[in-house]
Amino acid sequence: MKKAYYSGIAALLLCCFLAAAVPAAADMSPTETIQEAVDRIIVVLKDPKVNTKDGKSNVIHVLSDMADDYFAFDELTMRSVGKPWLAMSEEQRAEFIKSFRRLLELTYLQKIRQYDDEKVEYKRELVKGDKAMVLTNVLAKDSVYSVNYKLIKREGRWYVYDIIGENISLVKNYRQQFNEILHDGSVQDLIEKIKEKVAKLEASKDEPEQQ
Amino acid sequence: MRSEFWYAVLVTVLLLFALPAMAGQDGDTTVEGVQIAQFDDDEIWDDSGQIITEKLDREDAQVSDPLKGWNYFWFTFNDAMYRGVLEPVAQGYAFIIPERPRGWVRNFFTNLMYPVRFVGCVMQGKFDSAGMETSKFIINSTIGLGGLADLTEGRKTVRPIATGEEDMGQSFGRWGIGNGPYLVWPFLGPSTLRDSVGSVGDYFLTPTSYLNPWYWSVAAKSYDRINRLTFEFGRYESLTDSSVDPYAAVRDAYIKLRAKKVRE
Numbered sequence: 001m002k003k004a005y006y007s008g009i010a011a012l013l014l015c016c017f018l019a020a021a022v023p024a025a026a027d028m029s030p031t032e033t034i035q036e037a038v039d040r041i042i043v044v045l046k047d048p049k050v051n052t053k054d055g056k057s058n059v060i061h062v063l064s065d066m067a068d069d070y071f072a073f074d075e076l077t078m079r080s081v082g083k084p085w086l087a088m089s090e091e092q093r094a095e096f097i098k099s100f101r102r103l104l105e106l107t108y109l110q111k112i113r114q115y116d117d118e119k120v121e122y123k124r125e126l127v128k129g130d131k132a133m134v135l136t137n138v139l140a141k142d143s144v145y146s147v148n149y150k151l152i153k154r155e156g157r158w159y160v161y162d163i164i165g166e167n168i169s170l171v172k173n174y175r176q177q178f179n180e181i182l183h184d185g186s187v188q189d190l191i192e193k194i195k196e197k198v199a200k201l202e203a204s205k206d207e208p209e210q211q
Numbered sequence: 212m213r214s215e216f217w218y219a220v221l222v223t224v225l226l227l228f229a230l231p232a233m234a235g236q237d238g239d240t241t242v243e244g245v246q247i248a249q250f251d252d253d254e255i256w257d258d259s260g261q262i263i264t265e266k267l268d269r270e271d272a273q274v275s276d277p278l279k280g281w282n283y284f285w286f287t288f289n290d291a292m293y294r295g296v297l298e299p300v301a302q303g304y305a306f307i308i309p310e311r312p313r314g315w316v317r318n319f320f321t322n323l324m325y326p327v328r329f330v331g332c333v334m335q336g337k338f339d340s341a342g343m344e345t346s347k348f349i350i351n352s353t354i355g356l357g358g359l360a361d362l363t364e365g366r367k368t369v370r371p372i373a374t375g376e377e378d379m380g381q382s383f384g385r386w387g388i389g390n391g392p393y394l395v396w397p398f399l400g401p402s403t404l405r406d407s408v409g410s411v412g413d414y415f416l417t418p419t420s421y422l423n424p425w426y427w428s429v430a431a432k433s434y435d436r437i438n439r440l441t442f443e444f445g446r447y448e449s450l451t452d453s454s455v456d457p458y459a460a461v462r463d464a465y466i467k468l469r470a471k472k473v474r475e
Contacts, residue, residue, distance in 0.1 A: 107453030114445075126256055133256045142364075142442075146471075148260060164258040167471035168464050172258075176463040177456035193455050201452075 030132035030151045031125045033158040037070040038120055045115045060109045072159035073101045075152055079161065080174040088187055096187075099194045100174075106201040116141065132158060258467075259474065274403075274466050275392050282395040286458050289400055293447065297437065305441040313441055315359040320435040322351050322358030326416040331377025335385045343368060344375035374475065380409025384473035393462055401465040 028036065044062055067073075077097045078085050088096070123135040130153040138145045150162040162171040181190045257263055276282065305313065325348040332341035351358050383405050384390075391404030402410065414420050419435070422428040454460035 103453070103455075107449070111445075111449055124260065126260060128255050131255050133260055135260045146259075148258065150256075167258055167467045169258050169467070172467075173454075173460055173463045177454055177459040180456045180459040190455075197455050 027156075028158065029125065030127060030134050030149075030158045031122055033070065033151065034134050034136070034149055034160070035120075035122065037066075037160075040066060041112065042115065045113065059113060060105060063109050063112065064105050067105070070160055072152055072154065072161045073097055075159070075161040076171060077101070079171045081178055082175050084178075084182055084187060092187055092191065096191055096194075099191060099198055102198050103194055103201070106198060120147075130154075259471070274390065274462060276462065277392050278394065282393060282462075283458055285395040285397050286401075286461065288397060289395065290451070290457070292398070297440065298444075301437045301440040301444070304437060305444075313438055316435075316438045317442065318351070318355075318361045319358045320419075320438070321361070322348060322355070323418050326418070327379075327413045328375045328377050330412075330416055331379060331382050332375050334379070334382035335377060337373055337375070337377070339372045340375040340377070343372050347375075376472070376475075378409055379412040380406035380469070381473050383409055384469070390466065390469070393466070401461060403466070403469070406469065 041063065044059060044066075049058075074097055077093075077100050080100070081088075081096065085093070118141075119139045121137040121139060123137060125135070126133040132151040132153070134149045134151065136147050136149070138147050145166055146164075147166075148164040149160050150164070151158040152161050153159075162169055164170070178190060181193060185193075254263055325344060328344050329341055329348075332338070332344060347363050350362055351360065354360075355362050380403075388405055390406070394402045394404060394407055396402055396407070399410075419428055419431040422431055450460055450464055451457040
């Protein structure tokens with residue numbers, strides 16, 4: 001009994017120590033947050049093991065686990081849906097976030113793998129209250145792309161909720177698509193559509209890639 | 212004196228009546244209203260990082276698409292053409308011809324399009340850029356072996372000069388002419404009314420338009436397009452493959468890319 005009590009205390013103290021270690025991360029600026037994310041992703045991608053057959057699917061797992069540290073998927077999904085979000089039930093929202101996240105992982109993380117030593121140039125950082133924007137350029141072999149991130153602050157940490165590449169906002173682009181579908185169908189139809197797409201992508205993922 | 216007193220009474224009474232009415236108005240902002248505001252009005256910056264000062268700043272305005280039936284049909288057609296013909300051809304071509312010669316071809320056609328860029332710069336009063344494009348054209352056409360080499364690539368100008376990547380559609384946009392309805396043309400792809408008018412103008416400024424007979428002109432333009440495609444494989448796919456409604460995804464992407472080009 002007493003033993004359990006002491007180990008409980010010990011666990012509590014340990015938690016306190018761990019919690020104390022967190023503020024180091026909490027003091028990161030929006031730019032530093034993006035920098036850390038980019039650096040971590042590049043470390044993963046430069047790992048020689050990545051280019052093996054099983055490495056490829058493994059990378060998606062690693063990056064997907066990492067995504068939670070840097071992305072606010074709930075915020076991103078809510079904004080992509082827009083006003084119809086308010087009419088959705090809790091279950092629908094949860095389901096929506098889950099399948100939409102899977103869709104983004106399957107498409108964008110696949111793309112990230114084609115990393116070809118691009119450099120990121122951090123241009124500017126705008127902060128106002130709990131919102132921020134980080135403006136960057138991605139320097140590829142023979143062209144420069146503008147990539148801007150919108151972030152939101154939660155419990156002292158910044159999370160990305162929109163990526164704007166070459167003026168095309170991820171959130172707004174999906175909002176147009178979702179609007180188009182919701183125009184003729186219900187929210188449930190939309191969720192089914194996303195799931196269909198995910199299933200299709202998962203099926204094609206196992207096939208050998210072109211190029 | 213007395214009239215002032217009555218006036219004060221009147222104002223007080225009016226205020227008393229008005230206050231609950233005002234309060235009522237305040238009370239009307241339901242939770243829902245606050246929630247809706249979450250999506251609309253909490254954007255501080257637009258997508259390029261400019262502070263949003265007024266509602267007018269929103270590029271978010273829905274693009275008008277009254278010809279959706281026609282557009283959707285040609286979008287589907289172009290998509291099939293792209294995936295079934297254009298891309299396989301470009302992939303085969305890229306497999307046979309190494310990157311460097313393809314780069315020369317790209318430079319050659321880019322150099323040839325100089326009149327379009329020059330007129331676009333002049334129409335927008337960008338005389339610096341027009342001058343820069345002119346000197347580029349002269350150098351690349353002579354020392355650069357008729358435009359096969361781009362000797363100015365990656366070089367910085369002495370003072371910063373805006374890029375000369377202009378066309379007539381962008382100039383119209385610069386003059387404040389709106390997009391008008393979204394239009395998809397067979398083979399040519401997405402456009403808007405404004406950009407279509409611009410493209411007609413650009414057509415007359417494009418040297419390859421004057422090749423005779425007409426099929427040589429089409430061949431030259433198609434070759435340019437296939438060659439250019441080899442440098443941007445996968446861009447169209449990544450957009451459409453990640454979408455649940457490719458039509459809307461491409462429409463939004465086109466409008467946003469053009470908006471960026473007009474701004475620059």
